[in-house]
Amino acid sequence: MLEAPRAPYAEEDLGLLDVLALDDLGGNRFASRVTYDNNWRLYGGQVCAQALMAAGATVDPARHPHSLHAYFLRMGTPAHPVEIAVEVDRDGRSFSARRIAVRQRGELILTMSMSFALPDTRAVDDDHVLVFPEVEPPAAAGRPLVLVDFEQSIPSQTHPLHSYPTRHWLRCTADLPTSPLVDAAVITYLSDLCTGHDALASSGDRAQATLDHAVWFHRPATPRDWLLIDLRSRGVSSGRGLYTGDIWDTSGTLVASLAQETLYREKR
Secondary structure (H helix, E strand, C coil): CECCCCCCCCCCCCCHHHHHCEEECCCCEEEECCCCCCCCCCCHHHHHHHHHHHHHCCCCCCCEEEEEEEEECCCCCCCCCCEEEEEEEEECCCEEEEEEEEEECCEEEEEEEEEEECCCCCHHHCCCCCCCCCCCCCCCCECCCCCCCEEEEECCCCCCCCCCCCEEEEEECCCCCCCHHHHHHHHHHHCCCCCHHHHCHHHHHEECCEEEEEEEECCCCCCCCCEEEEEEEEEEECCEEEEEEEEEECCCCEEEEEEEEEECEECC
């Protein structure tokens, strides 16, 4: 097992539920409550999770998140709150669609489309063709970079570790409520932590900023238990790199998938 990196950016007295908490401004508009000052930009997983919570507040609780697609337009800062506006596109018989715009200090920093669905529990369709990777169970846990109320365990990698692991275990240590919306928000929060491009030998010399990020929620999962995130680079071209990832529980069940496109350019 590799030693988990220490976290110089996460606030010691900050709780994850504080980060996810929003003030309702009325008219499907919300604002984040928590700000903190450090030398790190606003973490993309945090603002996506907050946007998900805002969208969920406008949907029947019986409908659970099943996918989100986000575009990062400007770099944010954790030192200022974000304002989130939710547009109700449609509430159909089974699905609800929402569009979200996130602003900070008057500037649009993120847009997101999100879909919610009534759960379908028919076991005949409950299957997946991916195979759980051969990986050591979580051990030697440490506190991950950036994330609040999480511990991380890094197993052996399939390549030399340049900066970030492409395969790692994460578990939330917060006392989370029993809520499919909160579970999905916490999984979204952790989904942006690392990069699948670390397997590329050139990754150590490249600046990698997120352009867009997508998550699909396949099955109920609790981030209170260990989840394995397994990332793979799909390739780099035109200064952009695409990677995908699978999120598994300890039983070997695929619970979510993700994809992210990043800038992949030489550092200035």
